[in-house]
Amino acid sequence: VKNNATGNAQRVTAALEQMNIVIVGHVDHGKSTVVGRLLADTGSLPEGKLEAVRKECQRTGKPFEYAFLLDALTDEQDQGITIDTARSFFKTAKRDYIIIDAPGHIEFLKNMISGAARAEAAVLVIDAKEGVRENSRRHGYILSMLGINQVIICVNKMDLVGRSENTFQDIEREYRAFLKSIGAVSPKAFIPVSATNGENLAQRSLQMPWYKGPTLLESLDDFKKAPSKSDRAFRMPVQAVYKFVSQGDDRRIVAGRVEAGKAKVGDKVVFLPSNKTSTIKSIEAFNAPARKEIEAGWSTGFTLTEEIYVTRGEIMAHADHPPLVSTRFRANLIWLGKKPFSPDRDYKLKIHTQAVPVRIQQINKVIDASQASPDANAPSPVGRGTGSPQGEAKPINRHDVADLILESRQPIAFDTIAEGEATGRFVIVDGYDIAGGGIITGVEKDEKEELRAEAQRRDFNWIKGGVSQEARAAKLSHRPALVMFVGKAGVGKHKYARAVEKALFDKGMSAYMLDGTNVLLGVDSDLVWVNTTQQELVRRFAEVAHILLDAGHLVISTTNSIGLADFSAVQALISDFPVLAVDVNPAKSAIGSADLQLTGKESEPDVIAKMVGLLEKHHITNL
């Protein structure tokens, strides 16, 4: 069996546009019937399929339903419900359609979302007899959150309510009010249909003369393709950097999909959040004509004039329109995890090609999307690392929708959903499973914002010498990096730092110990102590270190005046080189964010061995 038609197709050409439509709505409101009937009435079923299903129904004593044409899986026919999204294909003179039939049962909400997340437009089915039910509302909310703004509402089973215009209008009024209350876009059409009888799907109903609007088929053809994203600011999240040397290929290709805008050979480009810059040398492709320019939609690859070390998860952009960079953002999210979304621990955030640890910073409100009017809770700030939420936060349970602020462990590059879809939406992974998904509605300021702005201005405009970072790294056999020994006075930081510097130098590396005192004595000698002086000390220290890193050195720093608390400030200022923290702490208190934790009792050779391992792990020495 095969539930599509490759034919019906005088007009099929590769150039004909294709559109994904999802059918959603409450369980038993007749989604599969709408699709089955639409396929039957447009001649999109293989010959004999209809008869075969009818015969099968007779044999098993079940009344025939158009839904059986779609519900291919054994369990589904047995239970009479759609378990997963099924796809079928049909075409009109205007375009090819892929119809995604999503399950209406609450248990399969994640399947409905998977179907809807691939759609460009939606048809939501409401049973005229049952009226608006909780999943009618929930699905409406989810469509809106997923960014599907073209929606048709089919009020189905009109034959069961005597094809009453009043019933139809009551449902339209109620559902319009609901959509308005959640800020969703107004539907393209409300259509009274009887899917079983094929009324107002492909053919106009003769029994509902009061309805003057379009049929479902006419409305589908009225959907518009999303406008090209090519005229927006250029965005390409780095998916990978390829170099197939063993195949005798020397090209170093920065690969990814252009999600918005366009770029051409010769363009100066920046990478966020590292602030690295280079220029596009070529646009690479296999078995395709050479091109000088590439635009949104293409999975492509670039070589760069100056080879720089960039990694997956960075966004390639133009310097005049970079994406946002922060650790905090506001988001709307739907939770699908079996366990509630806990503010007490980290989860994995996946956004475009980036994956980082993330935690709830504040829950603004939790909404039961199945209710007629969203119930807002008071904002409930969540103290990071305090172990319990302050105030009475409603937990985010399965199928809840939440407005919240998330905080990532390290800065990430992104856009708000209004600025760019692909770079403004994310999922949360709990253990092995995607447990939630959402959209970024705004950026939240964090403490490092000004430092990042300073770093960005500096790095975008940095005058580069004639020796590239890659050439320097190749010559020295290591990349530059800053290793900060932090901890209280007298715990042995200085001793370790000196030993590490010497050992690395003896291995042929360009290691240099930068003691904060030396910066204090000279660079900081003009500073008078006021309450902002600490920040200025950290800033100057980081800028000095940054110059040494640009020169290619492995900088080992130790200073009492700059502690672990300042570490993220240093990181914000040095985004283009690795910055590692080694915490020397006899109490072994659980600070946790250090890259290496020492007690001060370790022998020097032991610390050196650990350091060598750490540098390898971060790809600083094993090029």
Add this chain to the structure above:
Amino acid sequence: MDTLDQLEQQSVYILREAFRHFERLCMLWSVGKDSTVLLWLARKAFFGHVPFPLVHIDTSFKIPEMITYRDKLAMEYKLTMVVGQNVEALKAKTTFPDTQNLPDGDPKKVSRFDCCGMLKREALTNTLNGTWSRKRLNLKTGKYEIDQDKEPYNGVIVGARADEEGSRSKERYFSPRDKNNLWDVGEQPPEFWNQFKTDFAPGTHVRVHPLLDWTELHIWEYIKRENIPTVSLYYDQGSGTRYRSLGCAPCQSPIHSKAKNVDDIIAELKSGKLKNIAERSGRLQDGKHGLEELRREGYM
């Protein structure tokens, strides 16, 4: 950007995601039109290279031309070509072709469905998890040798299309299979936008489906556009028949068609002549729920 471009770009994106997330990644290559398009798309994704092994399950009943074609392309594209087989069942001759002439009711008689279970599903499961030995093509000698690599694969790229058959339309781009290779259709992970299931428990593996949105017509149009080499079995050689879908010789029958080349096939598909014949209609093992059951238990 036309529809073929869009399909190609999404497939390339999926292939790159798979390559990134699975250390032990392979691609199943049946040597048919779909998985050969998939192979081509891998070369697109990785700029002419195929940075993971191609795995072929050889039932020994494939039409000989397919094997010749497989090895020719493997040498030409410098593929890491790995072949797995149910050696035991073939030796014991407990297959459908070996037992089809036995009288009905003979307990030794093996059905087409059970034969598929042994030669394809079981062979696939045990080849992927490394239980059975694999053979690998030596690109220097052109000969197959015992593969020294016995490790299981945890990511498997498959050329299934949603339009082929009902149960395939329920797949995700990234579909997990459990330790026993089982597919739990009701409990599939959500797939938001382009965020796929890339975290998984040890011992499980993920099937990756870059061709899910392609139709049979798209496949042929792409073969034409890219000039991808295909086996001659798809074309009428003068007998007025051709194969529309390739499997084992004893279990497939050709369709009546005079399509002699790619253009003819595209014209035939567009004409609607094949509209009312399911693509796998020539595949005799499918039957009612046949493919779905095979697939739940690990078949492609």
